[in-house]
Amino acid sequence: QQQVKQSPQSLIVQKGGISIINCAYENTAFDYFPWYQQFPGKGPALLIAIRPDVSEKKEGRFTISFNKSAKQFSLHIMDSQPGDSATYFCAASVLSGYSTLTFGKGTMLLVSP
């Protein structure tokens, strides 16, 4: 019940294209859904996060879409750039009464020039 399932494992997108990464969860108590970005040789860093009271959150070229009834959320990267090439992790947690982040297995994104 604590799992977060992420797909695809890897993704190749042409420069200027849209990258889409999907995650699904089981635990309906989750109320915080962040995405982390990791470059080679670095630790993951928070990219964008959403609470379930909204269905979409946009920051620049990055958008989270959230579907509470389907228990799914996704990351969309518009106008993908080679500099976006990284591993992306979705995660989920319960903010009230602190719980740790449950991470998906990650998606390696390569944006070809």
Place this chain on the structure above:
Amino acid sequence: DAGVIQSPRHEVTEMGQEVTLRCKPISGHDYLFWYRQTMMRGLELLIYFNNNVPIDDSGMPEDRFSAKMPNASFSTLKIQPSEPRDSAVYFCASTMDSSYNEQFFGPGTRLTVL
């Protein structure tokens, strides 16, 4: 702020040796986490501390692994004896408090056990 500091960045050791990984969290952060990252299993939470006290160590793979946090600015993860299957990147992360869930990760320690 220097961010989360981990040392060493790379460690190569032989099977059976003791390995100690070190972490300095961001000053003022109450929570500290140790993760292990492998291609097969992704990011796994090993243990986390709140105010220097271990809260959940259910992710520690076996008794060969131990972690301590003697004070608010230092934590260690020890593997004794090490095995080749322990080869992975180990991350330390910290966060401020329970209402602010952004975790700040260190650069990681790449451990290779031969």
